[in-house]
Amino acid sequence: MGQKQSSGSSRQIREANLRAVLHRMWDSEPVTGSDLMASTGLTRATVHGVCEDLIRWGWIHEVENQRQHGDYRMGRPARRYAFRPLAGVVVGADCGQHKVRAAVADLRGHVLARRDHAFSGLGHSAEERLEVLGRTVGEALRAASVDSACVLTVTVGVPAPVDSDGRTVGTFNEFWERMNPDIAKRLTELHGWTVLADNDANLAALAEGWQGAGRGVRNYVTLLSDEAIGAGIVEEGHLLRGARGAAGELRFLDLVEGVGSASGIAPLCRDWAREAVHDRDAWPRTSLRELAEDDIDAEAVFAAANHGDPLATDVVERIGARFTRIISTVAGFLDTERFVLAGALSGSCTKILDIIERDLPRYAHPPLPTVLASRLGDEVVLLGAIRRALDHVREQALEIVLPPTGPDTVGLHTAGGGAAVGPAAGPQ
Known part of the structure; x- marks a missing residue:
């Protein structure tokens, strides 16, 4: 014994x-x-x-x-x-509602190649979702001249809660379950890779802690807000996931007065502006009326507001008021230090931030959290997926059997499966 x-x-x-x-x-x-x-x-x-x-x-x-010139030390x-940063590679993928974006990175997170593909429409099938995802990752690997066997981990971000097994189950939400049709398991079966699936807002929070507005902050919330709002919550340096991966889902906003839904910045801008342009009595002059209705999107509204358009300014004011209530509500039960507004529209949020700073003291008790806009733009989920993959490789490094040659010694891609993961390659 x-x-x-x-x-x-x-x-x-x-x-x-x-x-x-x-x-x-x-x-x-x-x-x-x-x-x-x-x-x-x-x-x-x-x-x-x-x-x-x-x-x-x-x-x-x-x-x-x-030895440097003139260095005559003996011995x-x-x-x-x-x-060896290229002992293998990781892949991050943002598998959203409309398209897939994938990137190949070395083991220090330096991106080697990116590729993206759109789905055929919002109602695309699970089979199409998996096919487009696999094809996009494969094209990114070929663009990086990396053998498929050198892939150590793939992480896929999806707009749905994801449990510890990578699944979205028991949600009774058809949209969520369609966004994650057991992607981790099925992609592994198809390609042989080690695959992790995770919620997109959680990955956005990891990205902010790695390269963004969450660096050096122990407690912060990333609000990923494009089509819908989701929260990635970091508490004392750790990501909160919940029992079934649903921590940070904000469906309760349906019940919050002055909010009413978890709709994101993009649809709020788009829908409110398109509705308002038809009211000529309220808004007799607006540059948005010169656009075709399909061209009135969030970018157009923010651009018009920056030029003083009264209708666009009113829409932005309403969005700022709504986000002030959202932040004060979430801050009330999390007591966090910082909120980060993230997503493709984060670079256009200056006016929204001004409104939040002005109005937050009306709803939240001091000390007030700081509210910042992400600098990572529409790559925030992709970067978070890379970070999650890197963390997994580092945690499992001694159990991972590296391919005989990594992409630093083999610059050509060939057909093949993922790197083997089996009995400990380390201490025996």
């Missing part, structure tokens, strides 16, 4: 050492053994032994020491190691 405990303890220690060294190197420039000793507290022998294992498994490689130069 004692021997088994000792063996298990030894394996745990070895695994901890491997993770410590790999995670230290993942985000750094080439390092020496002494650098790793200083940052991890491990002995020289342990550091070099761990590095030999990580080299053998393909996560890192040894780099040459290049053998210190060994230097570097992480």
Whole structure:
């Protein structure tokens, strides 16, 4: 019994050492053994032994020491190691209502290629959804000249609640279930990839924490608002998902006075402006009347408001008032530090932010949360999907069997399945 405990303890220690060294190197420039000793507290022998294992498994490689001109120091130069960002790749995909956007990224999140395709219409089938998604990912891989076997993880964002198994079930919501027809399982069966599905607002929140307005903030809410509003909630640095992945769904807004629905900025702008242009008594002069009705969309309304158009200004004022109530309501039960308005229209939200700043003190108790617009635009879900895929690879690194050659050594794509994930490639 004692021997088994000792063996298990030894394996745990070895695994901890491997993770410590790999995670230290993942985000750094080439390092020496002494650098790793200083940052991890491990002995020289342990550091070099761990590095030999990580080299053998393909996560890192040894780099040459290049002496500078005039450097005449004697002795053998210190060994230097570097992480291999192209030991494999991850794929992020934003599978929305209207189209799929996919990007291939290296293991530090640098995007290598993007592709997108539209669906045939809002009523497209689950089969079309899966086919277009798979085709878009495949085209992105070919554009990056990456072998399909080098894909370590694919993350797909969908406009629906997603549980821990990647499914949308038991919602009694036909739209949600059509948006996520068990994408993770079926895409894995079709292509052999490790696939994660997640809610698009949750992924937007991850993106804001990684590259956006949530960086360095422990508590914030990302309001993803294009066609509908969804919230990605970060509490003490952790994403809140709920028991069935439905945390952040805002259907309760149907019951909030002055709000009445979870409609997003795009349909509010579009519908209110199209309705108002027909009322010539209320709005005798508006530049929006010069447009065809189908051309009156959110971008047109914001542009007109920026030029002082009275009808467009009124629409933006109404949207600002609605979002003030939404933010004050959510802030009342979450007590968060910051709200981030995210989505394709986030760059046009300056006037909405001004209205929220002006009116929020009427509804919310101090200290008031700050409210910012995302700088990530319509790529916020895509970036969040990449971040989620990277996090998964880092967490599972010692269980992932890397392909024999990564895209840093093979620049040609061939047919093939995903990277194998099986018995621990790390400590045995």
